[in-house]
Amino acid sequence: MKLGLQLGYWGAQPPTNHDELVQAAEAHGFDAIFTAEAWGSDAFTPLAWFGRETSRVKLGTSIVQMSGRTPTSIAMHVMTLDHLSKGRMILGMGVSGPQVVEGWYGQPFGKPLARTREVVEIIRKVLAREAPVTNDGPHYPLPFHGEGSVGLGKPLKPIVHPLRADVPIWLGAEGPKNVAQTAEIADGWIPIFYTPASAEMYQPWLDEGFARPGARHTRETFEIAATCHLEITDDPQPVVDFLKPVTALYMGGMGAKEQNFHKNVFDRMGYADLTGEVQRLFLSGQKDEAAALIPDELVHALHIIGDEEHVRAKIKEWEASGVTTLVLSCRSAEEIAHVSRVVLG
Template sequence: MKLGLQLGYWGAQPPTNVAELLRAAEDSGFDSVFTAESWGSDTYTPLAWWGAATSRLRLGTAVSQLSARPPTSLAMAALTLDHLSGGRHIIGLGVSGPQVVEGWYGQPFAKPLARTREYVRIVRDVLAREGVVTSAGPHYPLPLPDGVGATGLGKPLKPIVHPLRADIPIWLGAEGPKNVAQTAEIADGWLAIFYTPRLCGMYDEWLDEGFARPGALRSRADFEIAATVQCVITDDVAAAIDRYRPSTALYVGGMGAAEKNFHADLYRRMGYGEAVDDIGRLFRAGRRDEALAAVPDEMVRETMLVGTADDVREQITEWEAAGVTTLMVTAKDVETVRQLGALV
């Protein structure tokens, strides 16, 4: 089991204790650090800024949203950071959801599986630098074809910079069965959110479908499963659950539309369908306090590491047995980071 520090995306202001967290993580044997983005802070700027103060941690994006950058632009950022960090970058990608893709980026959300496959292929072609990068599309045509406002002067190109590594690992954020299966087929790792060891058998079925496809990139033996998990080492489990209850309510009720919310779908698969419906209805009606009250304790707890140090050590063993290779912890303080390093 490896440990990653998930810094996430910013709220109204940047976090103030990241330098201390990174020092503690590197000193405590953590393997990696990750940044995220929604519709505020981006992934690459904080990762490069903070990553410059590290010497060993792998630097990952979890996740960079596909619609935020064309695939060639993402590949440029990735090869640049990989050079600057001496080969420590992990590319983490995800499609986000229709509210963000169409509402913030002004792009269509349709066909996320096909878009992801095409995007990953182009990124790998850039990093391979075996020739000019072209794509027949339909989502990311290169060069841009005539008939869509193009001048017709587009030229196939390959990157000026020689990538330090042609095989920078690409991990994909995925929540549903088709997405996870495709991740196992075309990626080097799976970025799992709201993971629960209780459903590892279901996840294994999805993954095995992808591993079995012709041309699959990896096998179970060399595939990473990185699960984001909140960690609180405490004697007061109830207080810790209350601390993260708003986050659960937000993702289930507010991070997606009533018609399409991948996080809500995930919790339904976990058996919380009735609670999901109640939380969503109350959240969308602006009844936030009632939405929080509708979140069952176990719905929060089973996707966390929480309890005494001995409890958390036992839970880590369970997550490892379920197939998780990296715990991407959202520990908020230096002491928790150090305690986790000692436990693992």
Template structure:
């Protein structure tokens, strides 16, 4: 089992201790650091900033929102960071949701799976640098040929020769069809809410993708980097209370009331009644009550809370379920050292 440090995205202000967390992750043998983005801080600037202080850690995004960048712009940023880091970049992508895509980026959300396939094809053309990059669309047409086109667009190859012709791409997929697509066209999966209890279900969806013609990987070479909220504590009740507001936000407050992909993940886990109650309370402004109604067992489905022996045992359960890397968010250097010791 490997560990990745999930730095996430910023809140109202930049975090104060990420430099020391990154240094500790490298010292204690973590495999990677990851950054994220929502509608505030972006993922690439912090990853480049903190990554410049490292020598060994892989540098990943979990995840870049596809609608924030054209595929060629994303490929340019990726090849640039890959050069600067000596070939340590992982491109983690996700489609986000319609509220962010249409409300923040002003882009259409329709056909997310088809857009993902096309987006990745263009990025890989850039990195392969075998011919000028073209795409027939319909989502990303290169050269652009819309009704207001000048007709002067030219297919181009990147000026910079990529360090690697095939950078690893991981996808932050949540639904069955998207997970199957991930197994077919990507190099790894970045589940946000993963439960080992559903490993057989996940494997069935992944196997559908692995079996498709042209699939890039088998189960043996595919990575699953799952977010794992691990809290080492002798006071589980306090830890549960701290985690539940986060879950209430994602269950009840992300997306719209009718379109919340994170809520659907918990419905597939069998927690539909909890999701309904949390959503109703959260969207009526009763956020504290929404968090309070979440049972501890729901937290346990995608988190590990307890003493060192319990955490060590559960890490083995996640590994047996197929997870290759656990993305964790320790808040201190001491916690990083503790977690590193538990996976040795």
């Protein structure tokens, strides 16, 4: 099992201890650090900053929102950071949701599967640098000849020669079609709310993607980077209680009532009788009441919380379910050192 450090995105102010966390991850055998973005800080800039202070740990985005940049712009970020880090870049991307895509980026959210495929294809063309980049797809046509065009668009190859044509591309995906496409076109998958208990649900979707003509990987070479909260403690209940509001937020408040992809995941996991009431309470402002409905066993399924022996046993379960990297949020260098000792030995 490899470990990744999830730095996430900033809150109202920049975090004050991420330098310390990154140095600890580098020193204690973590495989990668990951940054995220929502509608505040971006995912690429912190990687450039921390890449300068490290030499071994990989630099990943978990995740970049596709609609925030054109595919060629994403590829430019990737080429630049891969060169500066001497080949440590991992590009993690996702479609986000309609509230962010249309409300923040001012882009249409429709046809996320087709848009994802085009984005990945264009980025791979840029990184291959075999010919001027063109795309006939409807979402990101290159050259552009639509309304407002002056008709002078020219296919271009990147000026920079990419360090690697095969920079890993991992995709965030939740639904059956999205997961299958990820297994077909990507190098890895960044699931949300993946658990050993729910792993069997995803296997047919993954197998469908691996079986498609031209699929890049088999199950043996495909990365699954699952996020969970891992805390080593002899008193797990306060941690479980702390995580219930976070679970309620995603189940009930991350997305519109009519379209909450995270709620759909919990529905598929067998919690449909619970999710509707959690969403109703959360969206009506009764957030504490929504959190109180989250059962302890769901939190324990989503996360790894307990003493050292319990954590080691759970790690084996996650690894047996197909997870290759656990992406963790840690609060201190001491916690990173302790987790590394217990998990990595």
